Amino acid sequence: MPIHTRRSEDGQTLIIKIDGRFDFSTHQAFRDAYEHGDQDIKGYVVDLSDTTYLDSSALGMLLLLRDYAGGDSAAISIENCNSDVRRILAISNFEQLFAIR
Amino acid sequence: MDDSQTGNRSLQILIADDSDSDRLILKTLLRRLGHDVLDAANGVEAVELFRHASPQLVFLDAMMPQMDGMEAARKIKALAGERLVPLIFLTSLTNADALVSCLEAGGDDFLTKPYNRVIIEAKINAFNRMRLMHETISQHRDLIHEHNRKLTEEQHTAKRVFDNIAHTGCLDADSIRYHVSPLSIFNGDILFACPSPAGGIQILIGDFTGHGLPAAVGAMPVAEIFYGMTAKGFSGSDVLREINQKLKRILPAGMFCCAAMIQADFALNQVQVWNGGLPDGWLVRQDGSRRSLPSSHLPLGVLDATRFDATMTVIQAHTGDTLMFMTDGVLETESIQGEMFGDRGVVTALNELKGEVHPFDAVIDRVKAFSGGLLDQDDLTLVTLDMAESEVLGSLSEEVPLSALEGPEEWHCVYELRDRTLGQFSPLPLLLHICMEVPALRRRSGEIYTLLSELYTNALEHGILGLPSEWKRTADGFGHYYAERERRLSNISDHYITFRLTHSMTDGGGRLVIVCEDSGRGFDYHNHAGTTGPGRGYAGRGLMLLQRLAGSLTFRERGNHVEIVYDWHFSEADPAEGVAVTQHGGPS
Numbered sequence: 087m088p089i090h091t092r093r094s095e096d097g098q099t100l101i102i103k104i105d106g107r108f109d110f111s112t113h114q115a116f117r118d119a120y121e122h123g124d125q126d127i128k129g130y131v132v133d134l135s136d137t138t139y140l141d142s143s144a145l146g147m148l149l150l151l152r153d154y155a156g157g158d159s160a161a162i163s164i165e166n167c168n169s170d171v172r173r174i175l176a177i178s179n180f181e182q183l184f185a186i187r
Numbered sequence: 188m189d190d191s192q193t194g195n196r197s198l199q200i201l202i203a204d205d206s207d208s209d210r211l212i213l214k215t216l217l218r219r220l221g222h223d224v225l226d227a228a229n230g231v232e233a234v235e236l237f238r239h240a241s242p243q244l245v246f247l248d249a250m251m252p253q254m255d256g257m258e259a260a261r262k263i264k265a266l267a268g269e270r271l272v273p274l275i276f277l278t279s280l281t282n283a284d285a286l287v288s289c290l291e292a293g294g295d296d297f298l299t300k301p302y303n304r305v306i307i308e309a310k311i312n313a314f315n316r317m318r319l320m321h322e323t324i325s326q327h328r329d330l331i332h333e334h335n336r337k338l339t340e341e342q343h344t345a346k347r348v349f350d351n352i353a354h355t356g357c358l359d360a361d362s363i364r365y366h367v368s369p370l371s372i373f374n375g376d377i378l379f380a381c382p383s384p385a386g387g388i389q390i391l392i393g394d395f396t397g398h399g400l401p402a403a404v405g406a407m408p409v410a411e412i413f414y415g416m417t418a419k420g421f422s423g424s425d426v427l428r429e430i431n432q433k434l435k436r437i438l439p440a441g442m443f444c445c446a447a448m449i450q451a452d453f454a455l456n457q458v459q460v461w462n463g464g465l466p467d468g469w470l471v472r473q474d475g476s477r478r479s480l481p482s483s484h485l486p487l488g489v490l491d492a493t494r495f496d497a498t499m500t501v502i503q504a505h506t507g508d509t510l511m512f513m514t515d516g517v518l519e520t521e522s523i524q525g526e527m528f529g530d531r532g533v534v535t536a537l538n539e540l541k542g543e544v545h546p547f548d549a550v551i552d553r554v555k556a557f558s559g560g561l562l563d564q565d566d567l568t569l570v571t572l573d574m575a576e577s578e579v580l581g582s583l584s585e586e587v588p589l590s591a592l593e594g595p596e597e598w599h600c601v602y603e604l605r606d607r608t609l610g611q612f613s614p615l616p617l618l619l620h621i622c623m624e625v626p627a628l629r630r631r632s633g634e635i636y637t638l639l640s641e642l643y644t645n646a647l648e649h650g651i652l653g654l655p656s657e658w659k660r661t662a663d664g665f666g667h668y669y670a671e672r673e674r675r676l677s678n679i680s681d682h683y684i685t686f687r688l689t690h691s692m693t694d695g696g697g698r699l700v701i702v703c704e705d706s707g708r709g710f711d712y713h714n715h716a717g718t719t720g721p722g723r724g725y726a727g728r729g730l731m732l733l734q735r736l737a738g739s740l741t742f743r744e745r746g747n748h749v750e751i752v753y754d755w756h757f758s759e760a761d762p763a764e765g766v767a768v769t770q771h772g773g774p775s
Contacts, residue, residue, distance in 0.1 A: 110397075142396045142515070146441035149489065153440035178445065178464045179485045 089115045100125060103133040108144040108171075116147050120154060130155055140174050147161035152183060163187055190675060198315060199223045199240065203233035203259065204248040204277060209308030213277070213302060214245065214254070214654055220308055230254025234262045242272070244314060249278045249289055257292035263292035271321035274316035288303075334438050349403065353410030355390065356381040360568075364547040365570040374566035375402030377444075379410055381417040384619060384636035387453055389417045389426065392570050393446030393487070394465065394514040405444060405488075408433050420616045420636050423450035423459055424497040427487070431495045434488030443488040447480075447512045450499060453575055454637075454732065457665075458510060459499035463487060466518050467530060469537065471546045473507030477537060480512075487605040503662055508574045509546050516567035517550070520558050529559050547571040594624045596692045603685040609647060610676035615640050618686055625690055627697060627755055634736050635699070638751055639686075642703040643735050646684045650707030650747055682706045696756035702748065 088105045089112060091099045104112065110141055130151065134140070152160045163185040166169065167175065200222050204210040207228070214224045225240055227233040229251045237245065245263060249256040260274055276289040276297040289297055296310065358365055358380045367378050375395030383389055391413050395402040409430050416426045427448055434444060445464030452458070460480050462468055468480035484496055504510070513533070521529040536553040540546060551569060600621060604614055615636065622628050622635050648654045652675040658664035687702040734740050735750040 142394070142445070146396045146443065150441040160217070177482045179464065179482060182485055183489070 088112060089119050091119045094131075098128040099131055100127045100129075101131045101133055103136065105136040107139045107141075108134070108137045108147075109139065109141045110143040112141065113147060117150070120151055129161035130163075132162065132164045133166055134164060134168070134171055137167070137171055140171045142178075145174070145178055145180065148180070148184065196315065198244050198311070199225065199242040200234055200244045200246065200311075201225045201227065201233060201240070202246040202277075203227040203230065203251065203256070204246075205229055205251045206248070209248070209277070209300065210461070211715060213307075216302060216304055216307065216366040220311070222311075222411065226461055227530075230259035230262075233259050234266070237263050238266055238430075242735070243318065244311065245272060245274045247274060247276050247294070249276050249280060249285070249297075256294075256381040257288065259396040260289075260294055268323060271318050275310065275314070305396065314487050346373075346405065348408070349410075352407055353379060353414075356414060360388065362388070362575045363390070363570065364545070365568070365572075366551055367568050368566065373400070373403050374398050374516075375406070375444075376516065376566050376568045377409060379413050379566050380570075381414050383417055383450075384420040384632050385452065385454070385640055386450075386633055386637065388451045388572065389413075389423055390451075390512075390570060390572060391426075391633070392449075392465065392512045392514065392568060393444045394516070394566065394568070395444045396442050401442065405434060405442065406439055408437065408446065409487075416616075420619045423448045423461060423499050423614060427461055427497040427499075427612065428492065428495060428549060430488045431490070431497070432492045435491055436489045436494075442539075443486040443517070445482075445486040447482075448499065449510055449512065449572060451510075451572060451574065454502060456505050456574070457501055458504045458572075459501050460510070460576070461497065462512075463500045465691075466513055466515055467534075467545070467747075468510065468512040469533075469747075470502060470504060471509045471511065471537065471540070473505070473608075475540065478502070480510075498673075501665075503659075503665045504574045506574050507577055510572045510574075511546055511550070512564060512570055513550075514568040517554060517569055518665040520554050520567065522557050524557050528554055532557060545571070554585075595627050595690070596625070596697070597690065599687070599689045601685065601687050603683055603765055605683045606680055609679050609682060609684065614686065615643060618688065621688065622690075622699065624705045625697065625699075627757070628699065631755060637732060638701060638736055638753060642701065642749060642751065643684065644748075645749070646705035647705050649704035650709070651679065651682045651684070652676065653707065693754065696754060699753045699755070701751045701753065703751075704748045707747050709744065709748075 088107075090103045090105070092101050092103075093099065094101060100120060102116070104116070108116075119129075132146075132151070149162070152162055155162055155168065164175065164180075165187045167186065172186070175181065175184075180186065200217055202210060202213050202217070202224060203226070204213065204230055210226055210228070214226055217224050223243055225236050227236050228245075231254045233247065234254070245257055247256040247263075251259070254262075256276055260276075263272065263274060273295045274293060276294045277300060277310075278286070278297050279300045280286060281299070288296055295314065295356065298310065356362070356379050358378065360380070360382075363380055365378060367376065368374070375391045377391065377395070377396060379390060380390045380671060391409070395405050412430050413426055416429060423428075430446075443464075447463070447465045447468055448461040450459040458470075460468060462480055462482040463484035464482050469480070470480060471476045480500070483500075486773060490496075517533070518527065518529050519695065522528075522531075532553060533550055536550045537546060540549050547569070549560075553596075554567075602614060602618065604612065618639050619632065619636050622639075623632060628635055629694070649656065652672060654668060654672055654675070658668040658671075683706045684690035685702075685704045687700075687704075689700040692699055733751060737753045739750075739752045741750045742748065743750065
């Protein structure tokens with residue numbers, strides 16, 4: 087399974103980690119990862135430390151998560167991107183929508 | 188569907204055996220099992236019976252007079268074609284070679300005499316299962332073929348519909364070169380170009396997330412908005428704002444359109460670009476230097492109208508300079524070794540650019556070479572625009588049919604913009620629209636638009652904002668000019684621009700008087716003609732353009748009040764045809 091989820095220690099942040107390619111094939115798994123979460127989740131971390139590739143449908147999925155998490159008021163950070171992934175996020179100017187670390 | 192397919196299971200079985208007794212035994216046996224039996228005494232009869240009755244299962248004696256079992260088997264298999272008709276040899280042969288040759292002739296199995304009822308029944312059942320499975324698979328295969336054929340056909344029809352709405356506009360203009368894959372629309376790529384009334388060109392290149400129908404559907408409204416608004420004289424920013432708002436409303440979250448807009452104003456030697464999510468665009472100058480035009484905005488359809496930023500970057504560009512944009516299909520082109528072309532590929536192609544080679548050819552040839560000679564990726568779009576001398580004004584108007592003298596002839600209108608609105612709204616499309624109600628002015632839309640837009644720009648930038656046009660004579664000053672324009676626009680207060688348009692009929696034509704007045708300090712117009720002369724700066728050019736197009740140009744008051752008189756004549760029927768048709772007086 088290329089997608090793993092866990093809670094932060096205080097239980098309020100859901101950490102979603104994607105291994106390998108983040109593209110359309112992970113669509114359902116990515117949605118499942120956050121849609122079955124509890125109500126007490128306050129924020130999300132998308133951990134891309136082991137993500138090798140990210141395509142435009144993955145950008146779409148990030149927007150879906152943002153929508154789910156409250157749109158403009160969503161607290162989502164995207165962490166540990168490699169340089170290729172970071173570049174794709176930069177071209178799309180996603181730093182305007184997400185905290186990218 | 189016959190009974191045999193529902194599982195139970197009376198089959199029509201053909202048996203061929205030259206031994207009357209053996210044949211009778213088998214026939215009786217099969218009938219007792221509930222099957223319908225046809226029998227033949229030799230191969231020739233067997234083939235004839237098969238041809239007419241198409242039985243579902245065949246038992247053939249290997250040795251028969253006239254035509255033996257092997258030969259009959261080959262003929263029967265040929266007749267059955269794609270249908271699976273299990274063919275079982277009846278034989279008392281026991282040597283392996285003989286049995287093998289039965290199977291090689293097309294037999295599926297053999298039964299040795301004397302017959303065993305239980306084994307025969309089991310074999311019939313087993314082969315019937317195989318036959319049914321084969322039938323199901325064949326049906327599914329045919330279904331898939333049919334679906335695929337329909338889908339392809341639908342795509343081609345949809346493409347024709349799409350082409351009618353999202354026609355390629357002026358992509359065939361000499362100054363534009365492009366590569367688009369034939370059915371790229373079903374991969375979400377779009378490329379449109381449209382002449383603007385002012386004589387420039389606007390180009391939109393984009394790439395929707397996703398593939399297939401969803402991506403294609405989003406392209407429709409984009410095309411409508413782009414062509415509709417550009418032809419009416421809306422700026423690139425206005426068009427982008429409208430498209431963004433539309434896409435934000437109709438697309439599901441997670442779907443968006445990476446895009447770039449180019450607005451080229453040949454008369455001003457400038458281009459404005461906006462890149463939201465596409466790979467770096469490039470401005471390749473005639474001297475070989477270049478400037479990257481990276482994405483600095485979110486794609487279209489992501490942000491709501493209040494947060495969307497449609498600010499375009501203004502760049503000076505001259506004849507011989509080339510602009511280039513592409514979708515990420517170009518960068519994602521793979522070599523046979525599986526490497527990606529990438530930004531590096533584009534940069535290398537441009538680095539090696541020399542002599543007369545056009546940047547378009549340089550990049551496309553390199554992509555071709557990289558991918559092994561093919562450009563078969565469906566989502567690969569590349570476009571270049573060459574800056575040119577002023578295009579012929581009013582190229583659009585040729586398409587407007589000349590209607591009879593209907594519409595307003597004698598009218599007057601006043602339109603005034605105040606304060607904040609000055610920085611946010613362009614009155615040009617609306618004013619042009621009002622003038623275009625006069626049929627004879629329609630084929631002069633390019634000239635009218637230019638008059639309105641020069642007046643408006645002078646009033647706003649020089650009159651109200653007090654920007655000195657000299658700044659634009661150097662590349663640095665050019666950037667400074669537009670930055671300062673942006674800054675001053677946001678601080679406008681107690682200012683106005685008023686347009687007064689008056690149209691009346693004259694002997695043999697009509698007269699449009701445009702008065703543009705602004706609240707600025709004006710300028711010393713008495714000495715102006717001397718200072719600009721055959722001016723090289725933009726202000727000089729702007730005024731010269733006005734003077735050339737309009738019969739008269741008059742400054743009043745402190746120079747903040749400009750009046751233009753534009754006369755038109757019926758005899759200038761169609762400038763494009765160059766034939767003067769004199770139509771004095773009333774309608775023909």
